[in-house]
Amino acid sequence: MVDEDKLLKAAQIIKDSNYIVVFSGAGISTESGIDDFRSPGGLWEQYDPNIYASYQYFLQDPSLFWKMHKEVEELVGEADPNQAHLAIAELERMGKVKAVITQNIDMLHQKAGSGQKGAKIYQLHGEYGKLHCIKCGNEYNFDEIDTNSVDYPVCECSGYIKPKVVLFGESLPHGVLESAMNECSNADCLIVIGSSLLISPANFIPSIAKQYGAKLVFINRENTIMDDLADVFLKGSAGETFTKLLKMVKSNI
Ligand code: NAD
Numbered sequence: 314m315v316d317e318d319k320l321l322k323a324a325q326i327i328k329d330s331n332y333i334v335v336f337s338g339a340g341i342s343t344e345s346g347i348d349d350f351r352s353p354g355g356l357w358e359q360y361d362p363n364i365y366a367s368y369q370y371f372l373q374d375p376s377l378f379w380k381m382h383k384e385v386e387e388l389v390g391e392a393d394p395n396q397a398h399l400a401i402a403e404l405e406r407m408g409k410v411k412a413v414i415t416q417n418i419d420m421l422h423q424k425a426g427s428g429q430k431g432a433k434i435y436q437l438h439g440e441y442g443k444l445h446c447i448k449c450g451n452e453y454n455f456d457e458i459d460t461n462s463v464d465y466p467v468c469e470c471s472g473y474i475k476p477k478v479v480l481f482g483e484s485l486p487h488g489v490l491e492s493a494m495n496e497c498s499n500a501d502c503l504i505v506i507g508s509s510l511l512i513s514p515a516n517f518i519p520s521i522a523k524q525y526g527a528k529l530v531f532i533n534r535e536n537t538i539m540d541d542l543a544d545v546f547l548k549g550s551a552g553e554t555f556t557k558l559l560k561m562v563k564s565n566i
Contacts, residue, residue, distance in 0.1 A: 398425035435496065497521045531547065
């Protein structure tokens with residue numbers, strides 16, 4: 314159960330803010346059926362992300378990544394946005410959320426309607442739907458390549474084909490982190506939701522926003538390594554907490 318006083322405090326911060334930036338991690342999508350890396354059980358106990366989502370391992374043997382990909386593709390493809398994604402899109406329609414910075418590759422913010430009223434979306438770790446050859450850079454759509462009858466797809470140039478997601482040990486897409494950090498300089502509030510804040514350099518975002526004077530609201534099921542930065546830490550599930558928060562913001566608190 315989320316602490317009512319803290320909810321009120323967070324709702325007041327949101328009411329007083331006009332340039333909210335949301336920073337989301339895998340935890341926002343667990344209620345949509347996509348497991349995060351840290352919580353016990355689920356996909357990642359079967360597929361250790363340090364191996365299956367490692368760029369170094371991909372370069373040695375892409376079949377490991379593609380084995381895991383088949384399961385992730387199904388989960389991501391079937392997933393629908395949950396109450397938390399929908400509430401963020403609603404706050405954008407209310408003129409409050411101006412940008413969403415996400416570590417997720419599942420496109421659920423876009424499916425929920427984020428970006429439709431002009432909020433910018435920064436996908437720090439890329440997205441699942443697009444692929445490219447890591448040797449020649451040629452781009453592909455999923456319907457152009459065969460991932461079923463081979464261990465891993467290969468480009469005409471003999472390079473490995475890989476979804477445009479950032480694996481562990483791989484650098485971020487050019488310019489996206491810089492633009493996201495720049496966005497933090499405009500923010501009067503940063504909502505951090507569903508992230509352990511363990512992954513660098515994405516986890517620089519909260520301290521940068523704080524440095525520029527934004528109020529920080531954290532929503533997470535468990536403590537993070539950066540809770541000291543938060544003006545309010547709401548311990549609870551993303552969907553339930555955001556639903557309550559949105560209701561309070563819309564009412565005359
Ligand atoms: P993480 O797995 O390190 O941490 C997730 C955090 O969310 C945890 O602290 C957990 O307690 C919390 N959490 C889980 N379910 C929650 C819920 N329903 N409500 C509130 N909090 C909840 O995630 P991260 O910090 O985003 O870093 C992991 C990396 O994994 C990212 O780089 C991301 O790209 C990748 N990833 C993405 C997806 C996705 O696209 N949905 C899924 C798995 C991993």
